[in-house]
Amino acid sequence: MSDHIAIVEKAGVIEIQIDRPEKKNALTATMYRAMTAALADASARADIGAVLIAGRGEAFCAGNDLKDFTAGPEGGAAAFDFIRAIAAFDKPLVAAVQGLAVGVGTTMLFHCDLIYAAPDARFVMPFVNLGIVPEAGSSLLAPAMMGHAKAAAMLLLGEPMDADGADRSGLITAIVPADRLLDHARAKVAALMAKPPQALAATRRLMKGDPAALNARIEEEARLFRETLASPEAQEAFAAFFEKRAPVFKHS
Numbered sequence: 060m061s062d063h064i065a066i067v068e069k070a071g072v073i074e075i076q077i078d079r080p081e082k083k084n085a086l087t088a089t090m091y092r093a094m095t096a097a098l099a100d101a102s103a104r105a106d107i108g109a110v111l112i113a114g115r116g117e118a119f120c121a122g123n124d125l126k127d128f129t130a131g132p133e134g135g136a137a138a139f140d141f142i143r144a145i146a147a148f149d150k151p152l153v154a155a156v157q158g159l160a161v162g163v164g165t166t167m168l169f170h171c172d173l174i175y176a177a178p179d180a181r182f183v184m185p186f187v188n189l190g191i192v193p194e195a196g197s198s199l200l201a202p203a204m205m206g207h208a209k210a211a212a213m214l215l216l217g218e219p220m221d222a223d224g225a226d227r228s229g230l231i232t233a234i235v236p237a238d239r240l241l242d243h244a245r246a247k248v249a250a251l252m253a254k255p256p257q258a259l260a261a262t263r264r265l266m267k268g269d270p271a272a273l274n275a276r277i278e279e280e281a282r283l284f285r286e287t288l289a290s291p292e293a294q295e296a297f298a299a300f301f302e303k304r305a306p307v308f309k310h311s
């Protein structure tokens with residue numbers, strides 16, 4: 060359970076609503092655990108047909124809580140459990156994204172089937188800037204989805220991508236006006252729920268293909284992520300964030 064994750068269940072759909080607007084919906088270990096539990100629940104129950112992920116407030120999700128990353132060697136463990144759960148999730152996943160989607164706020168979307176974004180959506184994967192490496196299989200999925208050159212601007216330079224760019228790159232399904240975003244995403248979930256479930260599940264499995272390469276990449280990323288998290292580069296990047304200053308990286 061988490062105060063900052065609301066689980067809303069209606070008509071065979073579980074909605075995971077990220078609800079920590081004062082921290083731009085940054086995810087703590089407790090929040091990841093609540094999301095992972097909701098996915099496990101949705102997967103296990105025959106009466107649940109789909110999951111919708113949304114963020115309350117002006118941002119979708121500012122990524123991992125950076126304070127949690129400084130919490131010792133276990134920093135990031137709950138995040139990787141969530142990543143494994145969402146990558147292996149076996150029912151349709153729909154996301155509604157407004158405002159910022161940073162780090163895992165973007166990379167979780169690679170595992171969603173339908174992604175609707177408000178015009179102000181901004182997608183950022185700033186791992187290199189933080190002295191760490193990409194996660195959730197994004198080092199494999201981002202180049203595959205948007206091409207190496209666009210993925211490099213996001214993953215090597217840490218450049219943001221706006222809603223139009225994300226629409227052109229195939230990162231999202233469609234742009235929807237902010238005031239209709241959640242209703243639109245819910246209507247698409249309802250449309251999925253009206254489909255023949257066996258055919259829908261089989262089609263989704265076929266579209267995802269053999270998961271072996273993705274799972275291997277997620278684990279390789281996790282290993283490097285743990286290593287880099289403890290590096291002086293990452294420590295400097297996190298300290299700079301909380302001290303509200305630019306980081307200084309040493310070249311030796």
Ligand SMILES: C/C=C/C(=O)SCCNC(=O)CCNC(=O)[C@H](O)C(C)(C)COP(=O)(O)OP(=O)(O)OC[C@H]1O[C@@H](n2cnc3c(N)ncnc32)[C@H](O)[C@@H]1OP(=O)(O)O
Nearest residue numbers: 081082083085121122123124125126138159161162163194
């Ligand atoms: C396995 C997963 C890996 C990852 O996800 S790596 C990615 C981690 N995420 C980040 O690096 C994003 C860090 N946050 C930011 O860069 C900025 O924030 C934003 C661009 C998201 C928003 O900027 P602005 O609109 O100017 O808001 P603000 O004043 O910086 O943030 C409002 C409050 O939210 C806190 N906050 C925002 N993001 C995080 C975070 N990721 N971890 C912890 N706190 C965060 C801030 O510190 C501040 O708090 P206060 O009002 O107390 O100063």
